[in-house]
Amino acid sequence: PFCFADGQIISTEKASIHPMDLGLIRGYGIFDFFRTVNFQALFLDSYLDRFFASAEKTFLPLDYSRAELKAVIQDLIEKNHLKEGGIRMVLSGGVSSNHFSPAKGKLFIFAESLIFPAQEKYDKGIKLLSLEYVRPIAEIKTTNYALPVWDSMRWKDAGAEDVLYHMNGIISESSRSNFFIVKDGVISTPDAHVLMGITRKNVIELAGNVQIRPVSMQEALNADETFITSTTKVLLPVTQIDEHEIGTGRPGPVSLDLLEKFRKLER
Numbered sequence: 001p002f003c004f005a006d007g008q009i010i011s012t013e014k015a016s017i018h019p020m021d022l023g024l025i026r027g028y029g030i031f032d033f034f035r036t037v038n039f040q041a042l043f044l045d046s047y048l049d050r051f052f053a054s055a056e057k058t059f060l061p062l063d064y065s066r067a068e069l070k071a072v073i074q075d076l077i078e079k080n081h082l083k084e085g086g087i088r089m090v091l092s093g094g095v096s097s098n099h100f101s102p103a104k105g106k107l108f109i110f111a112e113s114l115i116f117p118a119q120e121k122y123d124k125g126i127k128l129l130s131l132e133y134v135r136p137i138a139e140i141k142t143t144n145y146a147l148p149v150w151d152s153m154r155w156k157d158a159g160a161e162d163v164l165y166h167m168n169g170i171i172s173e174s175s176r177s178n179f180f181i182v183k184d185g186v187i188s189t190p191d192a193h194v195l196m197g198i199t200r201k202n203v204i205e206l207a208g209n210v211q212i213r214p215v216s217m218q219e220a221l222n223a224d225e226t227f228i229t230s231t232t233k234v235l236l237p238v239t240q241i242d243e244h245e246i247g248t249g250r251p252g253p254v255s256l257d258l259l260e261k262f263r264k265l266e267r
């Protein structure tokens with residue numbers, strides 16, 4: 001595969017980074033990730049908006065214009081024959097003289113194959129394990145996933161797919177997805193301490209009347225349906241949180257209808 005590194009398209013194995021980069025020694029950097037569908041980058045402007053905003057909020061200079069990034073992305077899609085896949089843009093924290101302050105980082109753009117969750121998970125729904133935690137600077141798409149990478153070793157033992165973060169009884173999101181509940185036909189999603197997911201935004205638009213507000217764990221456990229959204233999962237029904245079954249214990253009609261509507265958007 002080919003990637004973009006240091007202003008050039010090169011073979012991915014040849015890409016390199018300084019060992020003292022803050023990305024490595026402090027976990028400081030930003031990224032974004034979007035899909036390609038039939039050789040087209042899906043919702044590209046929304047992802048680029050978020051990537052530029054993440055760079056600005058983390059004080060990391062990004063010396064490329066939107067048009068330049070789009071040209072590179074198009075080139076990578078062609079060179080990698082990336083019909084259906086994913087593109088990851090990463091901006092590292094850079095090499096800093098005090099090994100701490102944000103510096104001028106290195107921009108990488110990688111083409112990746114994309115593995116969706118198995119169909120069985122969409123048919124049956126998944127289980128989330130709750131965890132009292134809130135992502136720091138949650139609105140920024142940083143590369144810091146140390147907590148969930150560590151916590152994921154616990155999920156497998158519990159038969160869970162992922163985690164559900166909550167603090168003082170209020171839910172924020174899952175490790176790499178946003179969270180929604182449905183009660184009596186009303187859809188709600190947390191308003192704070194979340195990454196503003198592009199899939200979240202699209203689902204809110206598709207659904208029309210979503211309440212964006214604090215959502216409590218108690219409400220989630222008593223909901224008719226719950227689901228998560230992300231670029232790599234689209235919309236995945238959640239039918240269990242810890243040992244509580246949600247609704248009927250099966251994916252519900254609102255979730256399935258929204259997933260079908262999203263699939264039409266993709267085409």
Ligand code: PDD
Nearest residue numbers: 175176177178195197198199200230231
């Ligand atoms: N994760 N919240 C967090 C913390 C995320 O990392 C992501 C994305 C989302 C969903 O955002 P979007 O709908 O724009 O993908 C919410 C990516 C897919 C990942 O880390 O793999």
